[in-house]
């Protein structure tokens with residue numbers, strides 16, 4: 033992709049360039065947000081060239097400004113009865129397609145820029161699912177590492193005591209993300225119920241099955257990612273069978289991506305956490321990994337205590353130097369830069385697909401696309417999680433439960449149709465095989481048309 037944001041020529045390029053320059057001036061300090069906006073804007077040039085009505089309605093200036101940003105203090109008591117204070121956020125970015133929808137992240141790095149980039153991407157991802165969900169994201173600069181279960185509970189209760197007034201099954205439906213899984217959703221849901229005195233199951237997704245949670249939601253992002261890659265591979269007459277795979281992270285997305293990739297016959301040889309990575313030449317033993325990460329909540333380095341042939345390396349970026357045919361970044365944003373991309377390519381990677389949100393920076397994406405690597409962008413490849421959240425909302429509002437296989441089949445079909453939609457959008461606009469352009473265009477067009485239909489506000 034060449035950046036038309038450098039030298040604008042056509043009316044569409046001038047418009048896009050002007051809006052982006054205004055953004056840069058206004059939000060110069062929000063680097064992650066600007067990065068996410070730039071990637072989308074570059075892809076939209078051909079759409080704006082064919083649809084001047086989007087310029088007339090000034091869609092871009094409107095779509096980059098969140099409907100609202102809610103920011104609040106979260107005050108809670110630690111186990112020593114000390115008063116602790118964090119900052120909480122909910123960015124309700126766009127509800128043109130449906131109620132605001134998107135996860136909550138609890139991580140010390142959380143700030144307004146990260147919240148905005150995630151919520152902005154969520155608009156287009158959610159639109160791609162074909163389900164009626166708008167875009168949002170939230171979280172807090174709270175570090176769950178080393179906290180007791182009771183501290184996690186008190187933090188979640190304090191967080192919900194502020195957030196509850198802004199959410200609801202038809203208003204805004206949060207879910208999990210980094211640092212927020214079934215345990216945290218349970219505590220958040222309990223507090224919402226306590227305050228509102230109502231069992232509004234559809235107010236949060238990612239609940240455990242038994243009180244409104246959907247089967248497959250835990251597995252959905254990782255499984256969905258692998259279903260998406262399976263489509264990319266099929267289209268090139270290949271499969272997962274016997275492929276060597278490297279997955280970064282060892283959280284919710286990574287674990288279930290590893291599970292499904294192994295199920296399809298791949299050999300997953302490495303994964304990581306924020307301290308370092310493990311390499312297991314015999315293939316990762318998922319039972320051990322789940323015990324370490326899901327049960328003990330321990331560090332990945334302890335994996336080598338159980339597997340004598342495995343090794344551990346401190347620091348996480350080195351994971352991309354392990355030779356593989358398929359790389360699945362499933363940890364966090366900007367974990368693959370230009371150098372890491374070039375290393376992967378020179379070691380023979382054939383497919384890169386993003387389980388995390390924005391794990392590859394723009395330089396890395398360009399390296400992959402320019403070198404003929406099959407590249408599955410996050411908005412499309414990791415949409416299975418939020419799609420299954422929307423299936424959870426559907427089950428909650430119809431007061432029913434679907435079986436594991438029923439939800440899994442729906443997820444599989446959604447991932448297939450997202451792939452087709454991105455592929456078709458790319459070729460319609462002359463970018464055959466470029467799923468970055470395809471996903472951005474397909475996600476954008478539905479939202480932009482909705483904005484025009486719903487009038488100026």
Ligand SMILES: NC(=O)C1=CN([C@@H]2O[C@H](COP(=O)(O)OP(=O)(O)OC[C@H]3O[C@@H](n4cnc5c(N)ncnc54)[C@H](OP(=O)(O)O)[C@@H]3O)[C@@H](O)[C@H]2O)C=CC1
Nearest residue numbers: 209210211253281282283284285305306363364388389417
């Ligand atoms: N959960 C979901 O349904 C969805 C998640 N995503 C995205 O997937 C990614 C992973 O989320 P999820 O698996 O849910 O989160 P988890 O909290 O379950 O796991 C995150 C994993 O990434 C590692 N990690 C976190 N921050 C860093 C960092 N700065 N450097 C290196 N490793 C890091 C963590 O290591 P450690 O334990 O040491 O912190 C952990 O292994 C995120 O980008 C998220 O936005 C996208 C779609 C849906």
Ligand SMILES: O=C(O)CCC(=O)C(=O)O
Nearest residue numbers: 134135207209417418421
């Ligand atoms: O399931 C959801 O609502 C949130 C998923 C999410 O946070 C994401 O897609 O990044």
